[in-house]
Amino acid sequence: MSYSSWFQEHGKKHQKIMAKLTHLNSDEVIAYFRFENMVKSEPDFCPLYKKNKKCHDIDNLNCYLCACPNFRFNDNGFKKIEDKTLYSKCSIDSKDGSKYIGDDAIHQNCAGCLVPHHEKYIKKRFSRDWFEIMREVSP
């Protein structure tokens, strides 16, 4: 699956959930997106939910800002770095991010980074419109 198709599909799933939560205030919406509730209430939001597995093994994992407003992707590649194409990167160069370097491609690896999963950060960036928060992610 390309980054674009995942991004569009995930944003639509987010919109569908938000359409059900108009009676909740911002803090309640954020609380709804806690992993423990999402696994039970929105099993189709993330493929890991069916295995009751977290993408990051931490307490208080919040899924509201999956993916991450700092992620940048381009399915056609941003540029060539030697003989490899750079397809994604982190706009803030998070110290906890890294890169997958394949034979001909480089991708951002966010496995070690918790930036978008903390509620303090989510509150700072909060909008009920996921696509608005993610507006700089895709080209």
Ligand code: SF4
């Ligand atoms: S490394 Fe962290 S801050 Fe950067 S894009 Fe990935 S999750 Fe976001």
